[in-house]
Amino acid sequence: MGTGKRGLLAAAVSVVCAVTVLGAPGVAFASPGAPDPGPSSSATTSPAAGSSAPPLPSTASNKDLEAVHIKLEALYHDAAVATDDYNAAEEATKKQSAEIVELAKKIVAGQAKLDDLKDRAGAAARAQYRTGGLPDGARLMLSDDPAEFLDGAGRVLQGERATKGMIGELTRTQQDLEQYSKDASTQWQKLEAGRKTKAAAQKKIEKQIAAAEKLESQLEKEEKERLEQLERQDAQKAQTAWLDTGILAEINSAASVQGKRAVQFATAQMGKAYEWGAEGPDTFDCSGLTSEAWKSAGQAIPRTSQEQWKQLPHVAVEDMRPGDLIIYFDDASHVALYVGDGAIIHAPRPGRTVTLAGAGSMPILGVVRPDA
Template sequence: MHRQTSGPGHRAASVTAAACAALGLGAGVGHAQPASDVRQAAEQHISTLYAQAEAATQRFDADEERIAQLQAAINDADGQSAQTRQLLDTLDGGLGRLAAQQYRDPDYSSALALLFATHPDNYLQRAGMNDRVAALDDQQIRVAEQAQRQLDALSTLGEQELQELQAARTQLVSSRSLIQAELAQARQQLADLDAADQQAVTHALAQGATGDGLGTSVPAQAPSLGTLLTTVASDVSQGIDVPRAQKAIESAYAELGKPYIWGAVGPDGFDCSGLMQHVWSAAGVMLPRTSQEQADAGQTVSLSDIEPGDLVIYFSGRTHVGMYVGNGLIIHAPRPGSAVQFASVTSMPISTIVRPDGS
């Protein structure tokens, strides 16, 4: 059933073939096996790829955040280094230059002593100079020396780590490209099905029938914003900040229908953790960037104690996150090809539930 491809698509085609083979399906699966087997193979393959893409997105976001933080630290160190150099420059003149040279180069004093020893007429001049050098602010020199050493070490370490992170990010971009190729091949597999099978597979993926829950939507049950905001006040029993929770939910509601976009934090699209960071920022609470970090960004609560505004972290790797909005629902950005939408709070395996600090 697969069309023959070459170039970049060939690897993705091989992955698809391998997935079908793992399910006991041959290359001519569309003609040799029952339609139910074809649908099951397509559903499982696409579901697996979506889960891989979601995990890769969170790793990508984490490295991108670390790169930004490290770059800021390096820039700060450069600024401090400039101040330190300015301080040292104040010692670069006359006797100050000699003092600075001695502090920079311990061997300089010996060389100077030898020089003076060969010119006896300069003994008294040397004695006067030593008195003036001794009067310099030794503590200031030691502070400058320590600061310079620290900044040099920070700069060296920072540049090394930045190179490593940039290499890691390059690898993640490459991995993401591969996953996108696999998704494209999976979609082609879906397109090769007849109309009835396409509809069945698409419906199964949208309803989370493959078991990952990422596509589950509840358009028939979608409540109005007014209902959700009323629910916040009526459901609260744990003393949360009602106005902040309402603001976060109002912000999330406003993003419904916007597309899932790799690594995005808005305003035109979001990934799962980017959406959570965006909506809680509107309520005055700054969350960390990734779902793994967000899992540790507040008080852990049980499902029985969940309140509107709580973050629900999913899967064992904590690779997905949504926000509980009441009525048994979350709002989340599921995966590539989807949009911000409602889902049941239990539509995916829950790892932990977090009440953000400050909420």
């Protein structure tokens, strides 16, 4: 392990009790977001490696708890997907609102310009009326003075050009105002659609979380403890399988300056509660944490995990370095910040806090680099 990695993890490890730094295959973190295990359930090798947590007495069978675990995972996953939809709609409505404000400013300025041009046109018409209603060209033809004729010819030409210019400017200003109004109407329609999308996503999030909480509330205390053990064991098993591929031996890139700053920010948020749609400073969702971490490092990135996956440069898992973002699940519904030594910091789900976990404890879709 390089000294750079040790420095990056030092602060994180000091915050988390009973967590072993991943340095070799076969060692695993507690499951993402699970409470710190007590002496009887500390992080160990996975069941596949020959060890398991002692069972706790309960009226529910292991099969029943496994079914509950699967159902909870599905509910919280659907809530995470809906949270991404909500966050995307939130970002879109912010952008559309800002565009409407800018268009409104253009409309006000354009209307003022149009009023000024109309005043100038009116002044020209009034001046012509005061001279008997004859245009400059007609008065010029009636002149008997050659010098006045030649001098007047230049003025007439200038006046015609000015009149054409003013008419053209009036036309363009009117066209601009019409376009601004159409654009504002379009953005307003998008804004309304975005609000409906946000409302639908919020409804789905709240429904899924309420169903999960109701399901958990039906468990006895001992059943909840066994369920937490089950979650930890699943995460440990996945992490150990990932480490057993030897991948950690290939991951040795040092963090960039910005990457170090992002890791430092994420480390400072450990222990803060998960809240869907939150970007801090007191609560976070998964992509709220990663986007704010990189914002603190001076790099703006997309708000949602799906857009982070779509828009940021991809790197191979074996080439990732501290500060990179690991995207999880086939639908890119979760994201975490890689901190080195096979570990991540992430905001797992409702009911959990920002925590340190194994990078392989969930199915990895890929890795992106904000400062590539």
